[in-house]
Amino acid sequence: MDKYKNVVDFIRTLYKTDDFIPLHAPVFYGNEKKYLNDCIDSTFVSSVGKYVDLFENRIADFTGAKKAIAVVNGTSALHAALRLVGVQNGDEVITQPLTFIATCNAISYCGASPVFVDVDIDTMGLSPKSLSFFLDENCEKRHGKIINIKTGNRVSACVPMHTFGHPVRIKEIADICQTWHIPLIEDAAESLGSYAGDTHTGLFGKCGILSFNGNKTITTGAGGMIITNDEEFGNLAKHITTTAKVPHEWEFNHDMIGFNYRMPNLNAALGCAQLETLPTILETKRVIAEQYSNFFKEMGIDFIQERASVKANYWLNAVKMESAEERNAFLQYTNSQGIMTRPIWTLMNKLNMFKDCFIGNLDNSHYLEERILNIPSGVNR
Numbered sequence: 001m002d003k004y005k006n007v008v009d010f011i012r013t014l015y016k017t018d019d020f021i022p023l024h025a026p027v028f029y030g031n032e033k034k035y036l037n038d039c040i041d042s043t044f045v046s047s048v049g050k051y052v053d054l055f056e057n058r059i060a061d062f063t064g065a066k067k068a069i070a071v072v073n074g075t076s077a078l079h080a081a082l083r084l085v086g087v088q089n090g091d092e093v094i095t096q097p098l099t100f101i102a103t104c105n106a107i108s109y110c111g112a113s114p115v116f117v118d119v120d121i122d123t124m125g126l127s128p129k130s131l132s133f134f135l136d137e138n139c140e141k142r143h144g145k146i147i148n149i150k151t152g153n154r155v156s157a158c159v160p161m162h163t164f165g166h167p168v169r170i171k172e173i174a175d176i177c178q179t180w181h182i183p184l185i186e187d188a189a190e191s192l193g194s195y196a197g198d199t200h201t202g203l204f205g206k207c208g209i210l211s212f213n214g215n216k217t218i219t220t221g222a223g224g225m226i227i228t229n230d231e232e233f234g235n236l237a238k239h240i241t242t243t244a245k246v247p248h249e250w251e252f253n254h255d256m257i258g259f260n261y262r263m264p265n266l267n268a269a270l271g272c273a274q275l276e277t278l279p280t281i282l283e284t285k286r287v288i289a290e291q292y293s294n295f296f297k298e299m300g301i302d303f304i305q306e307r308a309s310v311k312a313n314y315w316l317n318a319v320k321m322e323s324a325e326e327r328n329a330f331l332q333y334t335n336s337q338g339i340m341t342r343p344i345w346t347l348m349n350k351l352n353m354f355k356d357c358f359i360g361n362l363d364n365s366h367y368l369e370e371r372i373l374n375i376p377s378g379v380n381r
């Protein structure tokens with residue numbers, strides 16, 4: 001009998017089904033159809049409509065952000081945010097190698113290159129210690145700019161990511177960025193409902209971004225959001241993501257190269273309904289995480305739990321196996337039994353596009369890459 005058979009049995013009891021169990025499926029048990037119908041009846045299905053403003057206001061309320069700007073997806077939110085903090089052609093942007101490709105794609109859209117700094121084992125996200133080390137070893141301030149003296153390039157932003165909804169040591173990172181005057185943008189795509197202390201992730205630096213892709217905690221079909229406590233920055237973000245049109249009753253004037261990134265009303269309507277059920281979704285996620293935690297403790301497998309002083313949303317539950325071999329055996333068996341499990345991402349610095357990017361010591365990232373895998377985490381049960 002396979003050693004992971006009891007894992008499969010447990011997950012089937014958890015999800016009460018003999019059918020295929022996906023990693024994360026959306027749930028629609030609120031006002032989704034009602035609001036979508038309302039959109040269609042009103043004919044306002046596209047980039048103008050009341051649900052966009054409503055969704056932005058409600059996300060601002062939920063996260064405690066001064067401003068929230070709805071856009072077409074999380075990647076475009078990152079792209080616009082990076083542009084607005086001044087990331088330019090030839091710059092370097094500090095991030096972690098253990099992230100989803102979107103983080104590095106957005107950096108590349110600005111003509112900049114990612115610089116990969118190691119993660120902490122427990123948070124799976126950017127390590128403040130490694131960040132400090134990278135800056136002290138390689139960077140200096142010249143004429144008000146931070147320059148990587150090994151490459152000669154300007155370092156123009158830092159983008160930590162809250163992996164699977166587990167907050168990184170963001171206060172420490174924010175302090176370091178402040179000392180070095182490096183703009184901080186949090187990739188909070190996975191961490192809606194995750195907090196460090198009392199503050200929602202995404203609000204420790206210049207801005208944060210959220211994603212509402214179909215596999216995220218709540219979905220708008222496709223969608224993203226920039227959240228910020230800097231009102232002026234928020235207004236600029238709104239401007240650049242809506243073609244930079246200068247307000248006027250009828251004239252078309254644009255004062256910079258803007259993006260057509262505004263979230264359509266249809267998607268925002270879905271988002272408003274989803275947001276109403278978010279508290280329930282987050283509660284259920286905690287219950288599921290607790291059940292997993294108890295089960296894996298008995299099995300002697302390391303289930304990833306939130307650290308003290310932070311609150312994780314448990315978007316994707318994860319376990320850390322003892323070796324790559326054990327991880328592969330777990331993946332092989334569970335997937336063969338109709339239970340979707342996935343390894344953590346291939347390190348970004350291994351991808352062809354980023355293989356020549358500047359890297360620090362990445363021991364922790366390599367360690368986690370071999371061992372972490374995700375297990376079903378949806379609330380569809």
Ligand SMILES: *Cc1c(COP(=O)(O)O)cnc(C)c1O
Nearest residue numbers: 073074075100102103189211213
């Ligand atoms: C989902 C995600 C994004 C944004 O993805 P979109 O599909 O563009 O909304 C960005 N970064 C990370 C880490 C993500 O997981």
